[in-house]
Amino acid sequence: MIITQLEINNFGPFKGRHTFLIKPATNKQPVVIVMGHNGAGKTTFLEAIQLGLYGAFSWGLKNMSPRYQSIIKQKCNRKAYNENPECEFSVAVSFTWRNGRSIDQCKLERSWWINLEGKLYESTVVIRNGTQLEEKDAFEFQEKIRSFLPPSLTEFFLFDGERIDYILRNADFSSILKDGAINMFGLDLATRLKKDLLTAFNKNQFRNTLSKDEAQLFDINKSIEEKQELYNQYITQISKYELQKEEMTTQRELLFGEFKLHGGLLADEQRELEQQIKELELSRSRANESIKAAVAETLPFKMMYPLLNKALARIEEEKRARDKERAYETVIQQGDIILSKWNQEVGNDHVEANSQFFNFLISQLKNDKKINYIFDLSEAEFRKIQYIFELTQSISSEEYARWFKEIDRCTSMIQTIRKRLETSVKENSLEETWSAIQGIDSSLIETQSMLKEVQESANILLAEITQLNTEKEKVVQRINEVQKDESVINLADKISSMMEEYQHQSLEKQVVHLGEEIKLHFTKMLQKRDYIRSVIIDSNSFDLTLIGKDGDTIPSHLLSAGERQLLLLAIIKSFLSVSGRELPLVLDTLMGRLDLKHREAIINRFLMNADLQTIVLATDSEFSRNEIDRLNNVVSKVYHISYNEDSGVTEVKSEEETNV
Known part of the structure; x- marks a missing residue:
């Protein structure tokens, strides 16, 4: 897959239609750089690609769910909305995609508008080789996109440098790694076959051949499968919320400790002064x-x-x-x-x-x-x-x-x-600290509320799954007593088990190769050839372990911020090299957290050796003019985006236009 063009219209800070031509000029120039200061729209660029490809799945939400509508409404450009409350805002991603021996030219465009009553409408258009697909074909096409590059893998391939710590510390990181390996190595075929088998069972002509107990067992299995999938989603959300809560609590404790250490106005005194201000x-x-x-x-x-x-x-x-x-x-x-x-x-x-x-x-x-x-x-x-x-x-x-x-x-x-209030705060360097504490408190309340809601839903679902498993055991026992091994359902279970075993054995072989590749790319970028002896990935849990030169385990949290970023880039590079897949990389804030040494490693050993489409979103301070010139042989295009304070909109210029 190669992304050839991105169109952003009245979306985020982009007022009007802006077109980014991001197809690599040649195979030897696969890098495109989009530069701009904070707030100009770099993260919006990343969101537009993700939203264009996946829609509501970008955030793990259902299409047109209340949460999804709330997010999308906030994306409408405020200036365009004020001029015309019913204006259209949209994102469109054009890309080439290998389909067997041929290469398809594809475009996915998602448009929205809000009527005067505040109701959101969405339209999705899929164009393949110049022909707009019918609704059914468009739906199947999007299913293929999600199968080819699942939304869960966007943590790797739509990479946000500001989220490195979250990704590595996420309790669900091992699951993301496993899903990525299964998909990238083509082992999701077993999962798809299992689903196809379930789909075949669901057809009426098949169900009519089943006995009453077999039909009941089928319904129970189907229900367990659906509920288990939803339960897994809840567990993922719980892990995410718990990690967020832990991070916010830790950060709050640090900030509050600093606040107490340096003092400041007492809360009662501050409230009294604020009340005086209100009266005056x-x-x-x-x-x-x-x-x-x-x-x-x-x-x-x-x-x-x-x-x-x-x-x-x-x-x-x-x-x-x-x-x-x-x-x-x-x-x-x-x-x-x-x-x-x-x-x-x-x-x-x-x-x-x-x-x-x-x-x-x-x-x-x-x-x-x-x-x-x-x-x-x-x-x-x-x-x-x-x-x-x-x-x-x-x-x-x-x-x-x-x-x-x-x-x-x-x-x-x-x-x-x-002045008394401000002087007290400024003298103790607590103005930002107190503001940060209040922001964390607000976020904590919201996160705790969502966590409680998801936990309650998960507990209810788990009880239902347990009850269904109990019923399943009884039904299976009845079937076995009558039909022994002749049950179609039993045969299906055996086939399913065989596919799972095949998947597991294949993964065991592939993860060894993957670990070796991660170690190779990581040490190359680190320039510490003896620092890492090996990288081990458990084929069951998919926990990733770094082994040092003395055989000791190196916890990832002991790595520096720059080293953690290099580790993630090594994982991405290894996925691509082991799988042989050609996928675009969109990397946001790639250099923002790095010192000079690690910046050199990124430029010389990652970007200079890029062989697949790589789109780098950077602040105007991340790359110097000299560094961009050094990358001239691999960079096909440079865009500059800037927020115009006078007009209140983001402006886009290519390097050629900038130099005119």
Whole structure:
């Protein structure tokens, strides 16, 4: 298999579609280097290949499970999502794959989009030799990929240098090594035959030939097989969580010991100071809101107060004049009615007096001079202007000064308290320590919760398996009493046992060769020819043991970080040389943990001798210009990826573009 192209679209820090042409230029130039600073997208590059090939199996999850959907949603590029919440994001891996005597050109593309309700949709397209495969054929093709290069082997062939300690200390490392050996040496054929036998048994025409007990035994065996497989997955998860828990607990103890040794603010005192900050921030916020409200409602009027005062006086004058006009018009229109009512109420003796008073009222209401209305406001508009004027009067300049003084006071006190908190932490070099402890505590709670959940599920499953095995013994006994050795199920069990024995004997031979190759490649890169006498792999447990020159066992945890990395690279190299398989290597942070001596070993004895496709993902500080030039004969392409702070997206350039 050779990966020829990787396409990343709106995935992780990559906004838009980016294409990496990573097919080796020649067999003598199998190395491609992708360089960039931390956070630019190197790990995303690795994830994109893994996700493109395996989908949900990359994380050991079921397709479209809640956990898988949660992970995928986080991979959508934030900037692209903000521009279009329903944007498509995808990864596509193109590769060549030997199929018998021919070589197929293949492409696996996985696309996702999130609708406005937050639901995730996924589409998988498989193209082989230019033809898109139907759903059934696409499913079978992906099954072949997982059979050819199982996801469990990605620890080796999609290599993350930051995870070396985890891989070697993982309680499941021996199982990974065993699965790798079985697959790489073609011994998974026995396992596949066993599954095929189970599939054949599952067909209705076969089941119809079985007796009642045989059919029951078949169902029990099938159920045990399924539950055992799930149980093994649980055990693997438990081992992973327990190791994570152990590592986090150890790290927390070290950090907490450092914290206690150097001291720092007491928790109660720190909480009290933090509470004071909250109260001061609340007071400052209130003053700010008061200023904002006052500015929004009254400041323009406050600045133009004399003009507002004159305007209001004019408005009031217009209002009085308008009121008189309306009263005058009303009196004129209703004059006869008004006089009639007065005369009725006071009697006919006062008619003349009423008439004189009425004329006097008219003369008083009549405006002697005509007024030119400027504002001519309604009653509601007048009330609003009056309210603004009164509000403007109520907030004095001294009130503004008091608010600003309160903000200054709160800000000054907050800075003083924060400085006290920060100074205490910085003086004792505990700022990062305390932050790390809190992060570990959060991760520990989550890990413990997941561990408990998996342990409970495993215990339930184990009880079910035990019960099924008890039932199986009873059924087998009944069958043997009737049919002796003629039972088809018994024959199948014998065939299965024979295949397992064949697999075991073949493994015994191959692991000896594998151990010799690991020793050879490891000592070459170490440049300590007498340091390791032999590498022994137990054919049953697949525990790997290093034997020193004096015959003593060398525990892997006593190796330096650089030596552990060289050991893993030696295992990878040995798998490929013993099996004769041609697989691509994707190596992330290959040089990040190495000293000068081990860097030279990687360059001179690993990369310079690379004979299969090797994609190296490195920070911009891992390789010097001189080192890249030294690798010129084996490197076919160099890509530079960088995160643009201004645009907020990752940019990709090949070395040719960079040098233009």
